[in-house]
Amino acid sequence: MDMTIDAIHQAYRDGKLSPHKLIDEVLKRAATYADRNIWITLLSREAIQPYLDNLIGQSPDKLPLYGIPFAIKDNIELAGVDVTAGCEAYRYTPEQSAHVVELLIAAGAIPIGKTNMDQFATGLVGVRSPDKWGACQNSFDPEYISGGSSSGSAVAVALGLVSFSLGTDTAGSGRVPAAFNNLIGLKPSRGLLSNHGVVPACKSLDCMSIFSLTTDDANRVFEVAAAFDSKDDYSRPNKDTNRKNYGHISADSFNFAIPQAGQLAFFGDHETEQGFYKTLETLKNLGGICHEIDFEPFLTAARLLYEGPWVAERRIATANVKREAMLPVLQQILDSNNTASAEDLFSAEYQLQHCKQQVTPLLENFDFILTPTAGTIYKIKEVLAEPIKLNSQLGYYTNFMNLLDCSAVAVPAGFNSNGLPFGVTLFSRAFSDTRLLSYANQLQQTLKLPLGATALPLPDSRAINSGVTDRIKVVVCG
Amino acid sequence: MDMTIDAIHQAYRDGKLSPHKLIDEVLKRAATYADRNIWITLLSREAIQPYLDNLIGQSPDKLPLYGIPFAIKDNIELAGVDVTAGCEAYRYTPEQSAHVVELLIAAGAIPIGKTNMDQFATGLVGVRSPDKWGACQNSFDPEYISGGSSSGSAVAVALGLVSFSLGTDTAGSGRVPAAFNNLIGLKPSRGLLSNHGVVPACKSLDCMSIFSLTTDDANRVFEVAAAFDSKDDYSRPNKDTNRKNYGHISADSFNFAIPQAGQLAFFGDHETEQGFYKTLETLKNLGGICHEIDFEPFLTAARLLYEGPWVAERRIATANVKREAMLPVLQQILDSNNTASAEDLFSAEYQLQHCKQQVTPLLENFDFILTPTAGTIYKIKEVLAEPIKLNSQLGYYTNFMNLLDCSAVAVPAGFNSNGLPFGVTLFSRAFSDTRLLSYANQLQQTLKLPLGATALPLPDSRAINSGVTDRIKVVVCG
Numbered sequence: 041m042d043m044t045i046d047a048i049h050q051a052y053r054d055g056k057l058s059p060h061k062l063i064d065e066v067l068k069r070a071a072t073y074a075d076r077n078i079w080i081t082l083l084s085r086e087a088i089q090p091y092l093d094n095l096i097g098q099s100p101d102k103l104p105l106y107g108i109p110f111a112i113k114d115n116i117e118l119a120g121v122d123v124t125a126g127c128e129a130y131r132y133t134p135e136q137s138a139h140v141v142e143l144l145i146a147a148g149a150i151p152i153g154k155t156n157m158d159q160f161a162t163g164l165v166g167v168r169s170p171d172k173w174g175a176c177q178n179s180f181d182p183e184y185i186s187g188g189s190s191s192g193s194a195v196a197v198a199l200g201l202v203s204f205s206l207g208t209d210t211a212g213s214g215r216v217p218a219a220f221n222n223l224i225g226l227k228p229s230r231g232l233l234s235n236h237g238v239v240p241a242c243k244s245l246d247c248m249s250i251f252s253l254t255t256d257d258a259n260r261v262f263e264v265a266a267a268f269d270s271k272d273d274y275s276r277p278n279k280d281t282n283r284k285n286y287g288h289i290s291a292d293s294f295n296f297a298i299p300q301a302g303q304l305a306f307f308g309d310h311e312t313e314q315g316f317y318k319t320l321e322t323l324k325n326l327g328g329i330c331h332e333i334d335f336e337p338f339l340t341a342a343r344l345l346y347e348g349p350w351v352a353e354r355r356i357a358t359a360n361v362k363r364e365a366m367l368p369v370l371q372q373i374l375d376s377n378n379t380a381s382a383e384d385l386f387s388a389e390y391q392l393q394h395c396k397q398q399v400t401p402l403l404e405n406f407d408f409i410l411t412p413t414a415g416t417i418y419k420i421k422e423v424l425a426e427p428i429k430l431n432s433q434l435g436y437y438t439n440f441m442n443l444l445d446c447s448a449v450a451v452p453a454g455f456n457s458n459g460l461p462f463g464v465t466l467f468s469r470a471f472s473d474t475r476l477l478s479y480a481n482q483l484q485q486t487l488k489l490p491l492g493a494t495a496l497p498l499p500d501s502r503a504i505n506s507g508v509t510d511r512i513k514v515v516v517c518g
Numbered sequence: 519m520d521m522t523i524d525a526i527h528q529a530y531r532d533g534k535l536s537p538h539k540l541i542d543e544v545l546k547r548a549a550t551y552a553d554r555n556i557w558i559t560l561l562s563r564e565a566i567q568p569y570l571d572n573l574i575g576q577s578p579d580k581l582p583l584y585g586i587p588f589a590i591k592d593n594i595e596l597a598g599v600d601v602t603a604g605c606e607a608y609r610y611t612p613e614q615s616a617h618v619v620e621l622l623i624a625a626g627a628i629p630i631g632k633t634n635m636d637q638f639a640t641g642l643v644g645v646r647s648p649d650k651w652g653a654c655q656n657s658f659d660p661e662y663i664s665g666g667s668s669s670g671s672a673v674a675v676a677l678g679l680v681s682f683s684l685g686t687d688t689a690g691s692g693r694v695p696a697a698f699n700n701l702i703g704l705k706p707s708r709g710l711l712s713n714h715g716v717v718p719a720c721k722s723l724d725c726m727s728i729f730s731l732t733t734d735d736a737n738r739v740f741e742v743a744a745a746f747d748s749k750d751d752y753s754r755p756n757k758d759t760n761r762k763n764y765g766h767i768s769a770d771s772f773n774f775a776i777p778q779a780g781q782l783a784f785f786g787d788h789e790t791e792q793g794f795y796k797t798l799e800t801l802k803n804l805g806g807i808c809h810e811i812d813f814e815p816f817l818t819a820a821r822l823l824y825e826g827p828w829v830a831e832r833r834i835a836t837a838n839v840k841r842e843a844m845l846p847v848l849q850q851i852l853d854s855n856n857t858a859s860a861e862d863l864f865s866a867e868y869q870l871q872h873c874k875q876q877v878t879p880l881l882e883n884f885d886f887i888l889t890p891t892a893g894t895i896y897k898i899k900e901v902l903a904e905p906i907k908l909n910s911q912l913g914y915y916t917n918f919m920n921l922l923d924c925s926a927v928a929v930p931a932g933f934n935s936n937g938l939p940f941g942v943t944l945f946s947r948a949f950s951d952t953r954l955l956s957y958a959n960q961l962q963q964t965l966k967l968p969l970g971a972t973a974l975p976l977p978d979s980r981a982i983n984s985g986v987t988d989r990i991k992v993v994v995c996g
Contacts, residue, residue, distance in 0.1 A: 273871040352860035382830035382858035393751040
C-alpha cells in the first residue's frame with residue numbers, strides 16, 4: 041500500500057482505514073521481513089496501543105501526522121523502550137522520549153520500533169551491527185548493504201513498513217542509506233532538530249535526519265520536528281525564510297554547481313557516473329544552469345572528520361563503554377589518532393575555518409550544489425572484507441556537510457542494471473532546508489521513480505499541484 | 519590641543535593647522551613623554567613623510583580620516599616597520615601593512631608609531647614588557663598600571679599624542695586600558711576588523727580593537743576599518759543593521775541588565791563600586807530600565823579562557839619562539855595546562871556551548887548588559903609582586919566576551935579620589951557595535967568627563983547635535 045502521509049490520511053478520511061487497522065497491517069508485514077535485520081526493538085501491539093489511544097477525538101485535519109507510523113533509530117530515545125546504539129553493553133531504558141520524538145507523537149505519529157544501526161552511529165555501511173542483530177540488508181537486494189549508520193530506519197521506509205523514520209546524520213548516515221534505498225534523506229541544518237534524547241556520536245556535529253518516500257512528507261515531518269529546544273546546547277531557532285517556505289521557488293531558472301572534472305569520484309562505477317550526468321540533464325531541462333566549482337575545500341573538510349581529531353568526540357561519547365564490548369572495527373576507529381592534543385584540535389579547527397571561508401561564496405552564489413550521494417554501492421561481503429576503506433569511500437560526498445554547516449537533501453535519481461538505486465544530493469548553507477526540498481521535489485516529480493522499494497508509483501506533489509513551484513518552466517536545452 | 523577628529527578637521531578647514539604641523543607637534547609632545555614607555559617604535563619624521571605626501575590633493579571632505587594621527591599596537595603590521603609583539607626574539611619586518619592599517623591609511627590616517635604591549639598580548643596589566651621597553655605607565659599617575667595588553671595604544675590616545683589607536687582585544691586588552699585611561703574602547707564584533715597582518719594570540723578569538731577619546735571617533739574609525747577580508751579566515755561581513763547605524767536609537771526608554779547581587783566584584787575597591795552604582799543612576803535618568811540577571815554563565819565562560827585548554831592557542835601562536843626568550847610570567851602561563859588533549863578541548867567547547875545557549879536570551883532581551891570594565895586598578899609594583907592573580911582579577915568582566923561572541927564598548931564613567939578613572943562596559947551580542955556606541959555616546963555626553971588625560975572638555979557629539987539620538991528623553995526617576 042501507498043504509505044505516503046497524504047495517501048494514508050485520504051484512506052482515513054474515506055473510512056477505508058483506521059490507525060488500528062494500519063498498525064495491525066504494519067506489524068504483519070514487518071514479520072514477513074524479519075530476516076532483513078531492520079529492527080533492534082520492534083514494538084508489540086500492546087506497546088503501541090497507548091499511542092493509538094492518544095488519537096481518540098483527533099483527526100488528520102487536527103494533527104499533521106495523525107495515525108502515521110514511524111520508525112526510530114536506536115540511538116534516539118522512546119520512553120520506556122531500551123536504547124542500545126547498536127551495542128548491548130550500552131543498553132538502558134529511558135524514562136522520556138527525545139524532544140523530537142515527543143513532538144512527532146504529539147502531532148499524531150505512531151512509533152513502531154527502534155531500528156538497527158552501525159554501532160554508535162559510526163559507519164556509513166549498515167553492516168557494523170553485532171551478530172545478535174546482524175547486518176541490515178538492502179531493501180532491493182539482500183546481498184547489498186543498506187548503507188548506514190541509519191540502516192534500519194532507511195529500510196523500514198523503503199519496504200513500506202512506516203511512512204517516515206528518524207535517523208541521525210553526523211557524517212552521511214542519513215543520506216547514504218537514503219541513496220541505497222531509493223528514498224528522500226533530509227539532513228537538516230544542524231540544531232534545527234533537537235539532539236536532546238539522542239546518543240551523541242560527535243556532539244558538536246550531530247544532526248538528526250529524516251527518511252521519507254517523498255519530499256512532501258519530509259517537509260511535513262520537518263515542520264513538526266524543527267523546534268528550538270533549550271535542553272540541547274546546540275539547538276538553533278529556525279529562520280523565517282526557512283519556515284513554511286516549501287514549494288516557494290522564486291525564479292524561472294536556477295543556478296547549481298557540481299565539482300569540477302577530476303573531483304567527482306565513482307570508484308569504478310560507470311553506471312552511477314552515467315546516472316549522475318543524466319540527472320544533470322534532467323535539472324538543466326528544468327531550467328537549471330550548471331556551473332563547475334573547485335570542490336577541494338569540501339574534500340579537505342571531509343578528510344578532517346575521520347583523519348583528524350574529531351574522532352576524540354566519539355571517544356568522549358563512548359567513554360563509559362568498555363572497548364571489548366564493541367565491534368573490533370569500532371575499537372580500531374576509536375583508538376586511531378588518540379594522542380591528539382588540544383593544539384592538534386585547534387590546528388584542525390583553523391584548517392576547517394579556512395575551508396569555511398573558502399566555501400562561503402560558493403554556497404552563497406548557487407541555489408544549490410549537486411553531487412552524487414555516494415559514488416557507488418557495495419555488497420555486504422565486500423564491506424566485511426574491507427571495512428574501513430570502503431566505508432571511507434562512501435563518505436566522499438557526505439563527511440564535510442556538518443563540519444561546514446550545510447543542509448542537504450538526498451534524492452533518488454535512478455537505477456543501475458543491477459537493480460540497485462543511486463541518488464544525488466542537493467546541498468547549501470544552513471537554513472536552506474525548505475529551499476533544497478523544493479528543488480528536490482521538482483527533481484523527484486520529474487523523474488517519477490517508484491516509492492522506495494515498493495514498486496508503487498510516486499504520487500503527485502501537493503506543493504506542485506497547488507501551483508506553488510510550477511513557476512519553474514521546462515526549458516529544453518541543446 | 520583637542521585631538522578629536524572633528525576638532526582637527528575644523529582646524530584644517532580653518533587654515534589654523536596642517537597635517538605637517540600637526541605631526542611636528544605630535545612628535546615634539548611624544549618626546550616629552552619618553553619616560554612613560556608608550557612606544558616600542560616611534561616613527562621618525564622621515565618615516566612619516568610618505569603618509570603626509572599621500573594627502574596631497576585630498577581634504578577632510580574627501581577622506582574621513584584625513585591627516586589624523588594614530589598609533590598601532592606592536593602586534594599589528596605596518597609596512598617596513600618592525601613587529602615585536604613585545605618580544606625581541608620575535609622581531610621581524612613586514613613588507614605590507616595589516617588589512618585594517620591599509621584601510622585607515624587609505625582613509626587619510628597617519629601612523630605615528632608602534633606601541634608597547636604585554637608580551638604576545640598575554641595580559642591585562644601593561645607591565646609584561648621586557649626591561650628594554652619597560653612597564654607602560656598610566657596616563658594619570660605613573661605609579662599605576664596602564665592596563666594591557668594594549669597599554670601603549672591607550673596611553674598614546676589618553677595623552678593626546680594621537681586621535682585614536684589600534685589595539686587587540688582577545689580577553690579584555692582593548693577595554694581594561696580604556697577604563698584605566700579614561701577612554702572609549704571599542705571591542706568590535708569578532709571578524710569585522712580583519713586580523714590579516716596581526717600576530718595571533720588565540721587565533722579563534724582574536725579581535726582588533728579601537729581606542730578613542732569619543733564614541734563619535736570610535737564610530738568613524740570603525741566605519742573605515744570594518745570591511746570583510748577574505749585573507750582572514752575568521753573575517754565576517756558586517757550586517758546592514760550594524761552599518762551606518764550610529765546614533766539611531768529607536769525608543770524613548772531602554773532596557774539594560776547588570777549582574778545580580780553577589781556577582782559584582784570590586785576586590786575591595788569601594789569607590790569604584792560606588793561609581794558603578796552612580797553610573798546606573800545616570801543611565802536610569804536617561805530612560806534606562808535596569809534589570810538584574812544571573813551572570814554565572816558569563817563568569818563560567820570567562821574562567822574557561824585561562825583555566826581551560828584555550829591556552830593551547832597561545833602555544834601554537836608562539837611555537838617558534840624559544841621559551842627562554844620570553845618573560846618568566848609568559849613562560850608560566852604558556853606552560854600551564856599543557857597536557858590538554860583534544861578530548862579536553864572538546865569537553866571545554868561543550869561547556870562553552872552550554873554557556874552560549876544560556877546567555878542567548880539574555881543578550882536578546884536587553885538593549886545591553888552593563889558591568890564595570892574592571893573592578894579595581896593596581897599600582898605597577900603591586901602587579902609585579904603578584905603577576906598572575908591580580909591580572910586575573912582584571913579580567914573578571916572581560917574574559918568571556920569573545921568566547922561568547924559579543925561586541926562591547928568600554929566607556930569612561932568617572933574618577934576616584936586617587937585621581938584615577940574608572941569605567942563601565944556596555945555589551946551585547948555580535949553585530950551590535952553601532953547600537954552600543956550609540957548608548958555609550960548618550961552616557962559619555964551626559965557625564966561630560968574630560969578627554970582622556972588631557973583635562974580638555976568633551977566636545978558635543980555630532981550624532982546628538984544632528985538630533986539623531988535625542989529621542990532618548992531625560993526621565994528623572996525615583
